Amino acid sequence: MKDKWVRILAPLLLLLLLLGAWEISVHWFDVKPFILPAPSQVLITFIDNFPMLTWHGAVTFLEILLGLLLGGLGGILLAIIVFYSPVLDKALYPLIIGSQMIPVFAIAPILIVWMGFGLWPKVTVAALISFFPLVVNVSDGLREPTEEAVDLFRSMGATRRQIFWKLRLPASLPALFSGLKVSATLAVVGATIGEWVGSHQGLGYLMLQANARLRMSLVFAAIVMLAILGLFLFGAIRIIERRVVHWRSAKADARGG
Amino acid sequence: MDGATTLQVENVSKIYHERSTSIPVLDSISFDLRAGTWTTLLGPSGCGKTTLLKILAGLEAPDSGRVIVEGSDSSRLGATAYLPQHDTLLPWRTALGNAILASEIGGKSIDDTKKEALELLDHFGLSGFESLYPSQLSGGMRQRLALIRTFLTHRSILLLDEPLGALDPLTRATVQKWLLGVWSELKKTVLLVTHDAEEALLLSDRILVLTERPARLQLDQAVNLERPRDRGSSDLAAHKSQLLSLLLKEGAAV
Numbered sequence: 001m002k003d004k005w006v007r008i009l010a011p012l013l014l015l016l017l018l019l020g021a022w023e024i025s026v027h028w029f030d031v032k033p034f035i036l037p038a039p040s041q042v043l044i045t046f047i048d049n050f051p052m053l054t055w056h057g058a059v060t061f062l063e064i065l066l067g068l069l070l071g072g073l074g075g076i077l078l079a080i081i082v083f084y085s086p087v088l089d090k091a092l093y094p095l096i097i098g099s100q101m102i103p104v105f106a107i108a109p110i111l112i113v114w115m116g117f118g119l120w121p122k123v124t125v126a127a128l129i130s131f132f133p134l135v136v137n138v139s140d141g142l143r144e145p146t147e148e149a150v151d152l153f154r155s156m157g158a159t160r161r162q163i164f165w166k167l168r169l170p171a172s173l174p175a176l177f178s179g180l181k182v183s184a185t186l187a188v189v190g191a192t193i194g195e196w197v198g199s200h201q202g203l204g205y206l207m208l209q210a211n212a213r214l215r216m217s218l219v220f221a222a223i224v225m226l227a228i229l230g231l232f233l234f235g236a237i238r239i240i241e242r243r244v245v246h247w248r249s250a251k252a253d254a255r256g257g
Numbered sequence: 258m259d260g261a262t263t264l265q266v267e268n269v270s271k272i273y274h275e276r277s278t279s280i281p282v283l284d285s286i287s288f289d290l291r292a293g294t295w296t297t298l299l300g301p302s303g304c305g306k307t308t309l310l311k312i313l314a315g316l317e318a319p320d321s322g323r324v325i326v327e328g329s330d331s332s333r334l335g336a337t338a339y340l341p342q343h344d345t346l347l348p349w350r351t352a353l354g355n356a357i358l359a360s361e362i363g364g365k366s367i368d369d370t371k372k373e374a375l376e377l378l379d380h381f382g383l384s385g386f387e388s389l390y391p392s393q394l395s396g397g398m399r400q401r402l403a404l405i406r407t408f409l410t411h412r413s414i415l416l417l418d419e420p421l422g423a424l425d426p427l428t429r430a431t432v433q434k435w436l437l438g439v440w441s442e443l444k445k446t447v448l449l450v451t452h453d454a455e456e457a458l459l460l461s462d463r464i465l466v467l468t469e470r471p472a473r474l475q476l477d478q479a480v481n482l483e484r485p486r487d488r489g490s491s492d493l494a495a496h497k498s499q500l501l502s503l504l505l506k507e508g509a510a511v
Contacts, residue, residue, distance in 0.1 A: 148341035155314045156410060157335025158362045166362070170349045247349045247390045 037217035045217040046224055053206075053225045060202040061229050063119060063191040067126020068184055068233075074127065075134025075183070076176065082135070083142045083168075096135060104129050104190060108197040122194030122202070129190035130183035137179030141172025174248060177241040184237055188230045203229075263446050264290040264313070264337075264414055269322035271308055281471035282308050285322065288465060288474060292413065295440060295447045297457040300467030301504060306450045307342065309472070310416050313448070314339040326414065335363070338410035342418045344403035346391040352378065352402050353387040359410035370409060377405050381435065397428040404436065414446045421456065430488075433459060437485070454500040458493050459486050466503060476503060 019039045025031070026038040033041060046053065078096070082089045104125055111121040145167050153163050195204025203222045210218035242249055271283040282305040290296055300306050311317045313324055315333030326336045338359075346355045353374055360370035378387050381401055391399055400420060407415055420436075421429045437460060440447060451457055457464050458480060466476035482492055 146343070146345065148343055149345045149347075151311065151314075151316050152339065152341055152345045153362065154316055154334055155337070155339035156359045156362045162362055166358075167347070170347070173349070245349075247392065 034214040034216050037220055041217045042220040042224065046221040049218065049221060053203075053221060056201060056203045056206045056222070057225045057229055059119075060191050060195065060204065060226070061233075063122040063194065063202065064126055064184075064187045064229065064233065066119075066123040067190055068130050068180075068187040070123065071127035071130035071187065072134055072180060072183060075131035075179070076138050078131070079135045079138035079142065083139050096132070100132050104193055105197075108193055111194070112198040117198050117200060121197075122191050122199065125194035126187040126190035129193075130187040133179040133182040133186070134176065137175040137182075138172055141175030142168045144168075144171040144175065174245050177237065177245060180237055180241075181234060184233045185230060188226065188233070192226065261292050262289045263292040263327055264448075265325040266313070267323050267325070269309070269312060269319040269324065271305070271312065271317070272320050283312075283319070284471040284473045286467075286472065286474050287322075288477065290414070290446055290448060292446050293444050294462045295449070295460055296463045296465060297449045297451060297461040298465050298467065299451060299454060299457045299500065299504070300472060301469050302452050304467050304470050305472040306452075306467060307418055309467075310339070310418050310448070310450055313337065314416050336412065337414040337416050338407045338412040339416045340403060340407045340418060340420050342420075342422065344391075344399050344420075346399055346403055346406075348391055351388050351390060352383060352394065355391065355402060356387075356406050356409055358406055374405070374409055377408065378402075381405060381439065395428075396424055397432055400424060400428075400432055401435065404432075404439070408439070408443060408445070415448070417447065417449045419451055420449075422451070422453075429456075436460070454497050454504065455488060455493075458482070458496050458500070459488060464500070466500070 023038050023040060026036060037045075078092070082092055107128065108121070108125050111124050115121040115124065149167060150163060153167055158166070191202070192204040192207075195202040196208055199205045203226050207219050207222045210216070210222065266286060266288050268285045268287055269283055270281070270285050273280045273282055286309065288296075298306050298309065308317065312319050313326075313333070314337055315335075316339070323330050324333060326333050329336075347358070350358070353371065356374040356378065357367060357370045361367055375384075375387060378384055383398060383401060383405070386394065386398065391402070394402065400423075404417075404420060407417070421432055424432060433456065449457075449460065461480055464476070464478050464480055465474060466478075467473065468475045480496070482490075482496070486493060
């Protein structure tokens with residue numbers, strides 16, 4: 001119980017301390033608001049523009065969510081395909097790793113040309129950036145069961161399909177969720193990049209517009225909104241993870257009690 | 258020895274090929290198992306006991322010879338109950354969920370098996386633990402659960418690969434006693450692999466001793482000691498030193 005409070009309060013206290021130092025420095029050194037606004041000013045801007053921030057935030061969140069969904073599903077499927085086909089594994093894996101050396105920033109403008117200014121190029125960028133951690137984590141996860149465990153299943157007369165659904169897939173879930181959490185943070189980056197390159201709505205668009213007009217406090221307010229969305233997504237995945245990977249929390253309970 | 262022959266091993270040989278060298282592991286091994294008896298395979302570590310057990314379970318094919326389970330020498334997968342060296346309990350399943358695994362894979366009625374599993378868990382000192390996860394169970398409980406899972410395959414031949422190897426001596430003695438109790442009640446045919454001579458003498462009707470690799474059958478001996486056996490008895494000690502000298506002659510660490 002005490003631990004839980006420390007876990008919540010400690011980072012909060014540190015954040016407040018940093019914000020306080022920021023606030024004082026801005027006033028002390030008389031920094032111009034279009035260079036660096038004080039946190040209090042960002043808060044006021046955030047509250048004043050809340051409906052607009054929510055609207056743009058909703059657009060960005062939809063892109064993040066769809067991107068993560070497509071990228072995630074693609075990553076999981078690719079991991080399964082690569083796991084079961086040694087030929088495709090040899091053919092695809094170097095290409096998949098190679099593809100990660102290409103910065104998404106380089107692809108985003110091309111996607112705008114191909115797909116226009118709408119939702120899909122952003123979703124695609126988010127999907128492209130978020131599929132990789134899942135490929136890596138899920139293919140590791142599928143290899144998690146020992147040869148003995150597979151032998152046990154085979155000795156019971158299990159089919160390949162049963163070994164996948166009852167052994168490999170559940171065994172890969174902890175790794176899958178680790179990957180998904182990394183992917184979620186990457187999807188936020190992907191959607192924002194997609195919006196920077198060409199869009200007429202979303203938080204990335206808002207940041208670019210505000211930046212051009214030197215409305216720095218609105219840029220920061222958009223960043224705060226983006227961070228809130230990211231944290232919300234991360235938290236939601238953790239809640240689902242605890243539900244799905246329930247045996248892990250049972251272990252933690254046993255250790256704690 | 259009572260009961261009919263339920264498992265026949267005829268001239269089974271196995272050679273592992275690694276790069277350019279080939280390593281003979283099993284060298285024409287033959288023996289029969291009679292229904293309802295307890296046989297123990299004893300041999301030095303790494304002599305191929307596990308390989309032999311895997312062949313019997315149908316997980317590997319012999320290079321020559323054949324294995325006949327209950328009169329059939331076709332695919333043996335699913336014909337026997339096999340317990341690998343480690344308990345291999347699935348961490349995401351509760352004790353009950355692990356116990357009924359074989360029925361689930363075999364497509365049998367899960368409700369019936371659940372009922373049976375609960376009775377077995379209850380009967381064997383795991384009542385109240387059915388909804389716990391393996392990580393919440395002690396080593397001895399995990400091993401008992403793995404054995405219950407093996408019984409619930411509903412096969413008459415149990416192939417057990419050093420199921421008690423990882424337990425501390427006290428827990429090991431407890432589970433040995435428990436296992437004997439279960440065996441005499443359920444009337445299964447057991448083939449146990451171990452490298453512990455005392456364990457073999459405590460539990461079995463018959464002991465098969467293998468040589469070092471490539472493993473050949475060195476000794477096939479009935480154990481005519483009164484049950485229940487006492488590990489402190491002089492008879493058992495005499496048998497044990499005899500077995501040990503045989504194993505030590507093979508230059509093995511026991």
